[in-house]
Amino acid sequence: MLKGFTGPTCNIKIDYCASQPCNNNSTCTNSGNGYLCNCSLGYTGINCEQQINLCFQNPCVSGQFNKCIPYLNSYICVCNPGFNGVNCQLEINECLSNPCKSNATCIDQINGYQCNCPTGFTSFDCSISLNPFDMDLN
Secondary structure (H helix, E strand, C coil), X not given: CCCCEXXXXXXXXXXXXXXXXXXXXXXXXXXXXXXXXXXXXXXXXXXXXXXXXXXXXXXXXXXXXXXXXXXXXXXXXXXXXXXXXXXCCEECCHHHHCCCCCCXXXXXXXXXXEEECCCCEECCCCCXXXXXXXXXXX
């Protein structure tokens, strides 16, 4: 009996792909005494049964609460508040919008900012004058 053939005279080539062993829209190719699966994007394994999960490498940086979602042959990061970027690698500088008033110094923090008010001003954004005779300087 010839390997890869069947029938009374061994003249019928066995189609190993007839049972459709490859999963997830992958293509099957007869190969010698078996088959090979050419996996669709995002899948791996002998029968393309396993989704590729790049999240196991922890690509989403800058904090322990970032969430990695596998997506085809890639991933999507859901960032902690105060971070952005493909891998949540960029800390957002909240001082860029100039939130502090009265010429206060803005100090960027993670997911926020702090205003160092000049003498005579108070409040979160330094917009309140402690001098009752000051006109609105903001």
